[in-house]
Amino acid sequence: xxxxxxxxxxxxxxxxxxxxxxxxxxxxxxxxxxxxxxxxxxxxxxxxxxxxxxxxxxxxxxxxxxxxxxxxxxxxxxxxxxxxxxxxxxxxxxxxxxxxxxxxxxxxxxxxxxxxxxxxxxxxxxxxxxxxxxxxxxxxxxxxxxxxxxxxxxxxxxxxxxxxxxxxxxxxxxxxxxxxxxxxxxxxxxxxxxxxxxxxxxxxxxxxxxxxxxxxxxxxxxxxxxxxxxxxxxxxxxxxxxxxxxxxxxxxxxxxxxxxxxxxxxxxxxxxxxxxxxxxxxxxxxxxxxxxxxxxxxxxxxxxxxxxxxxxxxxxxxxxxxxxxxxxxxxxxxxxxxxxxxxxxxxxxxxxxxxxxxxxxxxxxxxxxxxxxxxxxxxxxxxxxxxxxxxxxxxxxxxxxxxxxxxxxxxxxxxxxxxxxxxxxx
Amino acid sequence: xxxxxxxxxxxxxxxxxxxxxxxxxxxxxxxxxxxxxxxxxxxxxxxxxxxxxxxxxxxxxxxxxxxxxxxxxxxxxxxxxxxxxxxxxxxxxxxxxxxxxxxxxxxxxxxxxxxxxxxxxxxxxxxxxxxxxxxxxxxxxxxxxxxxxxxxxxxxxxxxxxxxxxxxxxxxxxxxxxxxxxxxxxxxxxxxxxxxxxxxxxxxxxxxxxxxxxxxxxxxxxxxxxxxxxxxxxxxxxxxxxxxxxxxxxxxxxxxxxxxxxxxxxxxxxxxxxxxxxxxxxxxxxxxxxxxxxxxxxxxxxxxxxxxxxxxxxxxxxxxxxxxxxxxxxxxxxxxxxxxxxxxxxxxxxxxxxxxxxxxxxxxxxxxxxxxxxxxxxxxxxxxxxxxxxxxxxxxxxxxxxxxxxxxxxxxxxxxxxxxxxxxxx
Numbered sequence: 001x002x003x004x005x006x007x008x009x010x011x012x013x014x015x016x017x018x019x020x021x022x023x024x025x026x027x028x029x030x031x032x033x034x035x036x037x038x039x040x041x042x043x044x045x046x047x048x049x050x051x052x053x054x055x056x057x058x059x060x061x062x063x064x065x066x067x068x069x070x071x072x073x074x075x076x077x078x079x080x081x082x083x084x085x086x087x088x089x090x091x092x093x094x095x096x097x098x099x100x101x102x103x104x105x106x107x108x109x110x111x112x113x114x115x116x117x118x119x120x121x122x123x124x125x126x127x128x129x130x131x132x133x134x135x136x137x138x139x140x141x142x143x144x145x146x147x148x149x150x151x152x153x154x155x156x157x158x159x160x161x162x163x164x165x166x167x168x169x170x171x172x173x174x175x176x177x178x179x180x181x182x183x184x185x186x187x188x189x190x191x192x193x194x195x196x197x198x199x200x201x202x203x204x205x206x207x208x209x210x211x212x213x214x215x216x217x218x219x220x221x222x223x224x225x226x227x228x229x230x231x232x233x234x235x236x237x238x239x240x241x242x243x244x245x246x247x248x249x250x251x252x253x254x255x256x257x258x259x260x261x262x263x264x265x266x267x268x269x270x271x272x273x274x275x276x277x278x279x280x281x282x283x284x285x286x287x288x289x290x291x292x293x294x295x296x297x298x299x300x301x302x303x304x305x306x307x308x309x310x311x312x313x314x315x316x317x318x319x320x321x322x323x324x325x326x327x328x329x330x331x332x333x334x335x336x337x338x339x340x341x342x343x344x345x346x347x348x349x350x351x352x353x354x355x356x357x358x359x360x361x362x363x364x365x366x367x368x369x370x371x372x373x374x375x376x377x378x379x380x381x382x383x384x385x386x387x388x389x390x391x392x393x394x395x396x397x398x399x400x401x402x403x404x405x406x407x408x409x410x411x412x413x414x415x416x417x418x419x420x421x422x423x424x425x426x
Numbered sequence: 427x428x429x430x431x432x433x434x435x436x437x438x439x440x441x442x443x444x445x446x447x448x449x450x451x452x453x454x455x456x457x458x459x460x461x462x463x464x465x466x467x468x469x470x471x472x473x474x475x476x477x478x479x480x481x482x483x484x485x486x487x488x489x490x491x492x493x494x495x496x497x498x499x500x501x502x503x504x505x506x507x508x509x510x511x512x513x514x515x516x517x518x519x520x521x522x523x524x525x526x527x528x529x530x531x532x533x534x535x536x537x538x539x540x541x542x543x544x545x546x547x548x549x550x551x552x553x554x555x556x557x558x559x560x561x562x563x564x565x566x567x568x569x570x571x572x573x574x575x576x577x578x579x580x581x582x583x584x585x586x587x588x589x590x591x592x593x594x595x596x597x598x599x600x601x602x603x604x605x606x607x608x609x610x611x612x613x614x615x616x617x618x619x620x621x622x623x624x625x626x627x628x629x630x631x632x633x634x635x636x637x638x639x640x641x642x643x644x645x646x647x648x649x650x651x652x653x654x655x656x657x658x659x660x661x662x663x664x665x666x667x668x669x670x671x672x673x674x675x676x677x678x679x680x681x682x683x684x685x686x687x688x689x690x691x692x693x694x695x696x697x698x699x700x701x702x703x704x705x706x707x708x709x710x711x712x713x714x715x716x717x718x719x720x721x722x723x724x725x726x727x728x729x730x731x732x733x734x735x736x737x738x739x740x741x742x743x744x745x746x747x748x749x750x751x752x753x754x755x756x757x758x759x760x761x762x763x764x765x766x767x768x769x770x771x772x773x774x775x776x777x778x779x780x781x782x783x784x785x786x787x788x789x790x791x792x793x794x795x796x797x798x799x800x801x802x803x804x805x806x807x808x809x810x811x812x813x814x815x816x817x818x819x820x821x822x823x824x825x826x827x828x829x830x831x832x833x834x835x836x837x838x839x840x841x842x843x844x845x846x847x848x849x850x851x852x
Contacts, residue, residue, distance in 0.1 A: 001612050004629035010615055054598040060606075060630060104611060108593075111568040112576060119571075142537040143733045145545075146574025150538060167534075172480040180486075185530060185740035186427050188748050189436055203430035204486060215751050215849065245752040274735075297733045306732035307569045307723045309700075314611035322614050325641045326671040423641065 002101045006065040013076070014317040015097040015335050018110055020118075023089050024305035028394040029404065031125045031383055032081045032093050033156050034117025039369045041109055042074050074102050078364035081338070083117075083374065084159050084382035085359055086390060088406050091338050091347060092360060093118065093310075100317070107312045115310035120153045123277075123302035124160035125387060127295050129395055130277040131161075132284055135292035137179045138165035139272055140300025153300035159379045163292070176376055180204065181294070182242075187214040197227040201238050209240040209270055212255070217243055221255040225262030240268035240291065248273070249288040256289040270294060276303065277397055323419040332412060333419055336360070343391045348409030428527045432491045439502070440743040441523040441761050444536055446544075449515050450731035454820040455830065457551045457809055458507045458519050459582050460543025465795045467535055468500050500528050504790035507764070509543075509800065510585050510808035511785055512816060514832050517764050517773060518786060519544065519736075526743070533738045541736035546579045549703075549728040550586035551813060553721050555821050556703040557587075558710055561718035563605045564591035565698055566726025579726035585805045592720070602802055606630065607720070608668070613640040623653040627664050635666040635696055638681070643672055647681040651688030666694035666717065674699070675714040682715040696720060702729065703823055749845040758838060759845055762786070769817045774835030 005011065020030065047055075047069045055061055055069070076098015081087055094114055096103050127136050138157035141150040147169075154170030164179035165171065171178035182200055190196040193215065201208040210227075212220025221241065228238050241259070243251050248271045259267050271283070272294030280293050297303065313331040314322050321333035332347075339346040339356030346354045363370055393400040431437065446456065473481075473495045481487055481495070502524015507513055520540055522529050553562050564583035567576035573595075580596030590605035591597065597604035608626055616622040619641065627634040636653075638646025647667065654664050667685070669677050674697045685693050697709070698720030706719050723729065739757040740748050747759035758773075765772040765782030772780045789796055819826040 001606070001608050001626075004608075004612065004626045005615070007629050008625040010625075014611070014615065016611065051598065055594070058604070060633070100615060104609070107609070107611075108568045108576075112570065112572065115569050116571045116575075142534045142738075143541050143736065144538065145542045145571035145727070145732075146538065146578055148572025148574045149542075150534075152572055168481070172477065178484070180427070182427050182430075183530070183533070184750050184752065185440070185442065185533075185738075186430065188740045188750060189431070189440065189526060189743060191745075199434040199436075200427075200430045203433050207486070213752050245755045297735075301571070301727075301732040303732055306571075306727040306729055309723075310569065312568075312611075314614045317615060319617075324610050324614060326610065326639050329671045 002105050003061050003065045005101050005104065006068055007062055011099050011101060012318040013098060014100040014103050015095060015315050016103050016107070016312050017092040017315045017336065018094040018096070018114055018310060018312050019092050020089055020308045020310055021329070022309060024308065025399065026126070026304055026397070027122055028396065028400040029086045029088060029122070029390060030118055030308065031121035031160055032085050032087045032118055033083050033121035033159055034114040034152070035080050035083045035094065035363065036373045037117065037152070038094065038110060038113040039078070039364060041113060042078070042106065042364065043367065043369060045074055045106070045109070047072060068101075072102065074098060074106065074367045076102060076367065077362065079360050080363045081359045082361065082382065084379040084386065086386045087338075087359075088345065088404050090332070090406060091345065092336050095335060095360065097335070111310050111312050115308055116149065117152050117156050118310070119302045119306065119308050120156035120300060121160045121383075122308070123299055123305070124157040124162060125383070126277040126397060127280060127299050128161035129387070130281040130284070130397060131293060134284070134290070135163040136161075136280070137292065137294050138162050138167070138299065139181070139294040139296035141165075141167040143297040144300040149300070155376065157299065158376050159383050161380065161384060166294070174376055180207070182209065182211045184211060184214045184244075187211060193220060194223045194227050197223060198231065201227060201231055201236055205236045206239060208238045209242050210238060211244060212241045213243050213245045217246055217251050218254060218258070221258040224267075225258060225264055228264055228267065229262065238267060240270050242270040242272060242294070244271070244273045248290070249283055249286040252283075252288045252290050268292065272296065274298065281397060321415060321419065323416065323423065325423065332408070333415055334412065336412070344405035344407055346407050346409050348412050349415065352409055352411050354409060428531050429487050429491045431527045431530065432494055433488055437525050437527060438744040439524060440526040440529050441521060441741050442529050442533065442738050443518040443741045443762065444520040444522070444540055444736060444738050445518050446515055446734045446736055447755070448735060449829075450734065451825065452552070452730055452823070453548055454822065454826040455512045455514060455548070455816060456544055456734065457547035457586055458511050458513045458544055459509050459547035459585055460540040460578070461506050461509045461520065461789065462799045463543065463578070464520065464536060464539040465504070465790060467539060468504070468532065468790065469793065469795060471500055471532070471535070473498060494527075498528065500524060500532065500793045502528060502793065503788065505786050506789045507785045508787065508808065510805040510812060512812045513764070513785075514771065514830050516758070516832060517771065518762050521761060521786065523761070537736050537738050541734055542575060543578050543582050544736070545728045545732070545734050546582035546726060547586045547809075548734070549725055549731070550583040550588060551809070552703040552823060553706060553719075553725055554587035555813070556707040556710070556823060557719060560710070560716070561589040562587070562706070563718065563720050564588050564593065564725065565607070565720040565722035567591075567593040569723040570726040575726070581802065583725065584802050585809050587806065587810060589718070600802055606633070608635065608637045610637065610640045610670075613637060619646060620649045620653050623649055624657065627653060627657055627662055631662045632665060634664045635668050636664060637670060638667045639669050639671045643669055643677050644680060644684070647684040650693075651684060651690055654690055654693065655688065664693060666696050668696040668698060668720070670697070670699045674716070675709055675712040678709075678714045678716050694718065698722065700724065707823060747841060747845065749842065749849065751849065758834070759841055760838065762838070770831035770833055772833050772835050774838050775841065778835055778837050780835060
C-alpha cells in the first residue's frame with residue numbers, strides 16, 4: 001500500500017487515529033498504556049539494508065520506492081492520551097500525523113503496541129479493584145505471548161497498581177519491584193520439605209515466602225512453623241507462606257490458624273493459581289485471611305478479552321476531515337480532543353473549546369519525543385488517581401449501568417452530517 | 427530459587443517436563459510448536475554483565491552465585507515432540523535435563539515459547555479444518571501481544587496450514603509467503619474509489635486485491651469491474667476483491683454475481699473482519715462463494731483460549747523419579763516416551779518398550795542442537811499429515827466424544843503406586 005502511495009505521488013500529510021470501537025463486555029473503562037514504548041519504537045523506526053534487500057527480492061517494488069524506504073524516518077507528529085489515564089470506546093488514544101506513507105507504515109506497530117499494553121493494563125486494573133488495597137503481584141511471564149508480552153504485562157500491571165512482578169528482566173528494564181518465587185520443583189529436590197524450607201529461608205533471610213502445598217498444605221504449614229521457630233535463634237525469619245492449589249478460602253483459614261498458633265502472627269499468607277479478578281473478589285468476599293495474590297496467566301493474557309478492537313483510521317488529510325462508512329464500522333472524521341468532566345466526556349474537534357480537562361496532548365514533533373519518559377511510579381499514581389475519580393459504578397467488576405457518558409460535540413456531529421451529505425450527493 | 431540451589435550445593439542433574447494438564451474446551455488436540463525458537467533461545471541463553479550488575483544491585487545474592495551465573499550456559503540435553511506433531515493433555519512436549527540450576531532457570535523461557543507457539547498453532551489448525559482446503563491468511567500482527575507474538579502467530583499459522591501472512595517481517599525471517607493488503611485509508615486517500623483501485627491495480631499488476639467496502643460494497647464491486655475492464659487493454663488484471671464488513675455471506679453472493687456479470691469470473695473473493703474458525707465454517711456452510719479468508723485477531727490471540735495451562739515439572743533427579751501431589755495438580759513421575767498408535771497413545775517410561783511410533787526424540791545434547799532447523803514447509807507437511815491421521819471425530823470444531831485415548835502404561839502406573847506408598851509411609 002505504501003508502494004502504491006509512493007508510486008502515485010501521494011506523499012501529502014495525513015492524520016490517523018487509534019481507538020477502540022467498543023469495550024469488551026467486562027470492561028467499564030480502559031487504562032491507556034503503551035505510549036512510552038511506542039514513542040521509543042517510532043523514534044527508532046527504520047528499514048535496514050537487509051529489510052530493503054528482502055523487499056527487493058520480492059520483485060514487486062520500484063527502485064524509487066525502495067530508495068525512499070532506505071532513508072525513511074518518521075518526520076511527523078503524535079498526540080496522545082497520557083499513559084495511565086482512563087479512556088472509553090471511540091476516544092482517540094493516539095493520533096499520528098505525518099507524510100501519508102510514514103503514518104500508514106506505522107499502523108501495525110502502533111496498533112500492536114498500544115493494543116497490547118492497553119489490553120493488559122485494563123485487565124490488571126480490574127484485579128486491582130478486586131484486591132481492595134491488598135497486594136497483587138504479576139506472575140504472568142511464563143504464559144504471556146512471548147517475551148515482549150511478558151515485559152508489557154509486567155509494566156502494565158505495575159501501572160495498574162501491582163506491587164511487584166516475578167519477571168526479573170522487567171525489574172531490570174523498568175526499575176520496578178521484584179517478587180521472587182519458589183517452585184514446587186525446589187521443594188521436590190529435597191526428601192524432607194523442612195530441609196527445603198530451611199535452605200530457602202537461610203538464602204533469603206526475612207524475605208522468604210515458603211511454598212507449602214507441594215505434598216500437603218496443612219502438613220506444609222506445620223513444617224513452616226517448625227522451621228521458622230527453629231531458625232529464630234539464628235536471627236532468620238520468614239516473610240510468608242504461599243498456597244498454590246486446593247480451596248484457597250478454606251486452606252488459608254486453616255493455615256492462618258496454624259501460623260497464629262505457632263506464634264507466627266506476622267507471617268503473611270500469599271495465594272496463587274489460576275487467579276483473576278473474579279477469583280480474588282470471591283476470596284476476599286469469603287473473608288479469607290489472605291495478604292497478597294500472585295496473579296498470572298489470566299491477567300497477562302487478559303483471558304476474557306485477549307484483544308481490544310483497536311483500529312487505526314484516517315481522520316483527516318490535506319484536503320480536510322475524512323469519513324468512512326463501512327457497515328458497522330463507520331469512523332468519526334477530523335482531529336479530535338477529549339474533554340473530561342466529573343461524570344462525562346466530550347469528544348469533539350481539536351479546534352473547538354469545551355468544558356472539562358483536555359486529555360490529548362502533543363507527545364512527539366518532527367519525529368522526536370517532546371519529553372523524557374515518565375517513570376512507572378508516576379504512571380501508577382496517575383492511573384490510581386484516574387480510577388479513583390471515576391463515577392463509582394464504573395469501579396465494579398460487573399458492567400456499569402449506565403455505561404460512562406461520552407458525548408459527541410455539536411461541531412463534530414455537524415461535521416459528520418456535512419460529510420454524509422457530500423457523500424450522498426457525490 | 428536458583429540462588430538457594432547454588433548456595434546449598436544442589437547442583438546435581440534433574441529432568442523437567444513441559445506439558446499441558448488439560449485441553450481447553452474447544453481443543454480436541456494440540457499442535458506442538460515453538461521448538462526451533464526454543465532451541466535457538468537455549469543455545470543463546472546467558473546472563474550478560476548488565477544482568478549480573480542488576481542482580482548484584484538487589485543485594486540478595488552471594489558473589490559465588492553471581493559468578494556462577496556469569497559463566498552459565500545450558501550444558502544439558504533436551505528431548506521433544508517434533509514441531510507440527512499432534513499432542514494431547516498430559517503428554518510431554520519438551521523434556522529438559524541438566525544441572526538443576528540450569529534446567530530450573532529455563533522454566534519461564536520454555537513455558538513462554540512453547541506455550542505461545544503451541545497455543546497459536548493449535549488455534550490456527552482449527553481455522554484450517556474449518557476452511558476445508560480454501561485459503562486462509564494470517565492477518566493477526568496488528569493485535570497480537572507484541573512483536574514476538576506477531577512473529578510466532580505468523581509462524582504457527584504457516585505450520586498449521588495458512589497460505590501466507592500479512593506480516594512482512596515474518597516473510598523475511600521465516601521465508602514464508604506474504605500477502606499484501608490494502609487498507610480503507612488507502613481508498614479514503616482518493617476522492618473517487620475508482621482512482622484508488624486504478625492506482626493499486628497498476629502498482630501490483632495481476633496481484634492486486636481491491637478492498638471494496640470502504641463506502642458501499644455493492645458500489646465497490648461495480649467500481650472494481652469497471653476498473654478491471656478499463657485496465658485490461660493495458661494488460662493489467664486484478665487478482666481479487668476483499669470484503670471486510672457487513673453480512674459476508676449475503677454480500678459475497680451479490681459481489682460474485684456482479685463480478686461474473688462483468689466478465690470477471692476468475693477474480694477471487696476474499697473476506698476478513700473478526701473471523702475465527704466458527705465464522706469461517708458458517709460462511710462455507712452457507713455456501714458463500716468465498717475463495718479465501720483473512721483471519722486475524724481471534725486466531726493470533728487464540729481468543730477462546732488465549733493460553734494453555736502449560737506447566738514445567740520436575741519428574742526425575744539423581745535420586746530417581748519424582749512425584750508431586752498438590753491437590754488437583756499431581757504430576758506423573760519419570761522420564762517418558764509417547765507411543766502413537768492408530769487411535770490411541772501410550773504414555774510410558776522412556777526405558778519401556780511399547781507398540782506404536784515413538785514421538786519424543788533427542789533434539790539437543792551438551793547444550794547444542796543435534797540437527798539444523800527444519801524449514802517451515804516441512805513442518806507444515808508434518809502437521810498436515812498428523813491432522814489427517816487423527817481419528818475423524820477429532821477433526822471437528824466441536825468437542826470430540828470420546829476425546830482421544832491416552833493410556834498410561836503399566837510400568838508408569840506401577841511407579842506412581844510405588845511412590846505414593848513411599849510418601850504415605852514417609
